[in-house]
Amino acid sequence: MTQSHYKHLRDRWRARHEGLTRKLWNKHRESLDWLSNNYRQLVAGSLGGLMLLTGHGSNPSVSSPYANASEPAVQKIDKKVFLVSDLAKILPSMVRVLTNEEEQRISDILSRAFGLKVAAELGGKRLNRSYGLIGSEQHLVRYPGDTLNTHFDSDKERKSYWQSGMAPGFGAWRYFASSKEALTQLDKDREKYYIAVQTFLSKDFNSRFAEYRDFYKYRKMLVVNPNNGKAIIADIADAGPSEWSGKHLGGSPEVMHYLERFDGSQKGSVLYFFIDDPDDKIKLGPINELS
């Protein structure tokens, strides 16, 4: 059924494309010929703006991945490609606060891509932004006596994340558990996949402090690197960074590693949207499969 859908649309849109190409050349042949003769190298190059004007590029079947479907390297196209492409069309070139319309479009795309209900605003509450630069945070103390020596479950984790160090203070909600014995897998995940967001910049934060505090505590958020499509379910466990830092949120060492984001001069942007999960069914951690 879907194969016939594809063929139907492909044939229809290819015919439309051929008609448009003919019309374009019939109406503007002189200018296009001039360009072709004077800028042959550019036209024949990889410039997307003009590729379509050349004979080869005007036939999408030649340049489309489907034309090379028999080649194994091309057969497996990561679904993240679509996500990255869709997001790139909406996101501004500079990292800035998104408009409500942009947020809505992006939340639609993310909800669809990950099979989750995500939104920039939940229950009338929203952060200061949903698109910003992420910096690195340190590990948080999970229970009294937790140190780097007790923090990791395996040598692999220790080797990967030891160097990030332990934050000198508590997270926003203090300890995750009252003791080592009381520490659950959920507590571990909440620390491992935490983010720090600028809760204090929420509108009316000071006058609605208790309401916001309860709302933000371990609130799940979908954090997406728009450049590679990698996404993780994180929880809010700390407040920060400061406004003057030039960063808008922070990620635990594990979050940063998974998203392939770095601090300092290489810092990059992420999207972060609330997850509507009233029954608390969605697990924290990386999302490996797109829906």
Place this chain on the structure above:
Amino acid sequence: MKKYFYTHIVDTSSLSLELADMSLDPKERLHLISLINSNIHHEVLDLILSELTPADKKTFLMHLASDNHDKVWRFLNSKIENIEEKIKKTAEDLKKELHKDIKEMLAKS
């Protein structure tokens, strides 16, 4: 995907999402998206070239070839009134047609 000088004002995500609903193979969906973009690109180029004098057409195509979006916009804004709105409308009209194609196909199946 390639960013054209007008990409920021032409949003094709509604079509992309509609294709996503059809459970197409990723390669097929990618191909259809490339056809959508290609169709829009040709319509936009036809719109612009139709509004320019022969000499201005050459200048525009040179800027387009250099892939300098700022130059393209500066030139177009100086030569064509409300060009941004015209590009948006052209793309929207085509998108409606493409949505209609999908709707008609689904109605038949």
